Amino acid sequence: MQDSNTNSGQGLRTADGADPSVLVFGRQVYAVLAKDLLLEVRTKDALTAMLVFSLLALVTFNFALDLRPEVMSAVGPGVLWVALVFGSTLGLARTFAAERDHGTLEGLLMAPLDRSALYLAKLLANLIIISAAATVSVPAFAVLFDVAVDIPAVLGTLLLGAVGVAAVGTLFSAMASHTRAREVMLPILLFPILVPILIGVVQATGLALGSPTARDMPWLSLLVAFDGIYVAVGALVFDFVLQE
Amino acid sequence: MTSSVVQGRARLIALVTATVVVSAVALAMMIFYAPTDRVQGVVQRIFYFHVPMAWVAYLAFFVVLVCSVGYLWRRDLRWDAMARASAEIGVLFTTLVLITGSLWAKPIWNTWWTWDARLTSTLVLWFIYVAYLMLRAYTPDLERAARFSAVLGIVGFIDVPIIHFSVEWWRTLHPEPVVVRPDPQAPPEMLVTLAVSLVAMTLVYATFLVLRTALERTRDENREREQRRALEEASYA
Amino acid sequence: MNESSAARWRRQATPDASDPFVSVGFLIAAGATTVIGLVGYTVMLVERLASARARREELQTADRDSQRTE
Known part of the structure; x- marks a missing residue:
């Protein structure tokens, strides 16, 4: 992964003399991740936005689709996932927009920091925040719509999907933060690319809820494969997005 | 210099002539030549431009991928100009593919649209490259726009097969390509017509790509000149 | 998958398809859309290219003039 940083031209290189580079890489990821999470714990900006938006989306869907218990096993997975993904774009958009607004992006870019480590740290921060939001919204979904949900199973599926969302979302939020209409650009870039994740998560959740329309496929393994591809491609091309 | 311009012009004239003749x-x-399909009737002839346009659309997005890699590797705006050009042409062809496909599906399938694998992934593809064009339009700095869209050009194309297979596993209802299906075999007249149409549409694409890239290059050049003049005027004042 | 999808779209097919007038109508509509799209794009390209080249001439002339005055 560190190879993707070779043609970045600028930025100090970590001294590989004392430590094995894997350890250095791990420490870099940890440093940025800890910073982002501490910031989030203090402000709770992204988490609040995601949670309120997701719950509001669930309530809105209830009126828009007239969600009665008998239709929930078929429609429920989609409702849950759309609420979560739409909510998470709010948090994803802040990943780099906040760094730009505070003028701290230059600091991050000048720091002796591997770009892949930065990508991975930002991805993990997003993933943790999305997971936290999901941990609240899944039980809320079960209670509000009176669906017998195997909460650990559904939560696990959603988290597999969230890895893909965070992987692509982190990459695109770095690009969208430089565009004119950045709130608009992120979802427009994100949603078409994420169609496979959407299909995988909704089908897998459908199987878990006993939906009649879900196709019997190894969706969880497919999700793991998709996640692997998105994270690998994201880590490889992230360097190009941040070259200033 | 002038001889290369003349040579370029001669080559363009040859390309345009070939395009017009083959088309x-x-x-x-x-x-006149292709026989009428016994089951589908006259409307089957839509295939002779629908299928070639679909091929050209994929080709165009593949060219975007190649040019994106080329740009990130060489940092030469000529690669980017071609990527820009090919993305726009690809969106044009994808739009026409979706419309002509709908016009074929209505009499044959009795529906304008169905969410099968090939249709759905083509529609998602259309959205990805519309987003590509929007990203370019919304990123003010040319170098940055080139870099960002190159990244999207790569990620988007890698995503194409993933989207295709995931939608296929989800559900499908599209006739398998008639050409590779062993039975019933399409008559040779149909295949020859399809082959000639493929060549024709690829030539149309090549002509568009040359013209559109030249347009982008001229605009880049003009922008550079304008910026230099503005700088000079500012330094005089 | 071949069989079932083939069977399904044949089953869904309406008498429309066998009616030659309807069939020709759809073919003409698709052909016209394609021709309008491709020819329209060509015209737009040629026009834009002409105006970009005219602008380049303009800028080149202006550059030469300012060099002469210097």
């Missing part, structure tokens, strides 16, 4: 031949063949 005329393809058009004549699809009207």
Whole structure:
């Protein structure tokens, strides 16, 4: 992964003399991740936005689709996932927009920091925040719509999907933060690319809820494969997005 | 310098002539030479331009991928100009593919649209490259726009097969390509017509790509000149 | 998958498809859309290219003039 940083031209290189580079890489990821999470714990900006938006989306869907218990096993997975993904774009958009607004992006870019480590740290921060939001919204979904949900199973599926969302979302939020209409650009870039994740998560959740329309496929393994591809491609091309 | 311009012009004239001639031949063949499909009737002839346009759309997005890699590797705006050009042409062809496909599906499937694998992934593809064009339009700095869209050009194309297979596993209802299906075999007249149409449409794409890239290059050049003049005027004042 | 999808779209097919007038109508509509799209794009390209080249001439002339005055 560190190879993707070779043609970045600028930025100090970590001294590989004392430590094995894997350890250095791990420490870099940890440093940025800890910073982002501490910031989030203090402000709770992204988490609040995601949670309120997701719950509001669930309530809105209830009126828009007239969600009665008998239709929930078929429609429920989609409702849950759309609420979560739409909510998470709010948090994803802040990943780099906040760094730009505070003028701290230059600091991050000048720091002796591997770009892949930065990508991975930002991805993990997003993933943790999305997971936290999901941990609240899944039980809320079960209670509000009176669906017998195997909460650990559904939560696990959603988290597999969230890895893909965070992987692509982190990459695109770095690009969208430089565009004119950045709130608009992120979802427009994100949603078409994420169609496979959407299909995988909704089908897998459908199987878990006993939906009649879900196709019997190894969706969880497919999700793991998709996640692997998105994270690998994201880590490889992230360097190009941040070259200033 | 001038001889290369003359050479370029001669090559362009040759390309345009070939495009017009082969397109005329393809058009004549699809009207007079190809036999009428027994099951589908006359409307089956839509295939002779629908299928080639779909091929060209994928080709165009593949060219975007190649040019994106080329740009990130060489940092030469000529690669980017071609990527820009090919993305726009690809969106044009994808739009026409979706419309002509709908017009075929209505009489044959009795529906304008169905969410099967090939249709759905083509529609998602259309959205990805519309987003590509929007990203370019919304990123003010040219170098940055080139870099960002190159990243999207790569990620988007890698995503194409993933989207295709995931939608296929989800559900599908599209006729398998008639050409590779062993039975019933399409008559050779149909295949020849399709082949000529493929060549014609690829030539149309090549002509568009040359013209559109030249347009982008000229605009880049003009922008550079304008910026230099503005700088000079500012330094005089 | 071949069989079932083939069977399904044949089953869904309406008498429309066998009616030659309807069939020709759809073919003409699709052909016209394609021709309008491709020819329209060509015209737009040629026009834009002409105006970009004219602008380049303009800028080149202006550059030469300012060099002469210097």
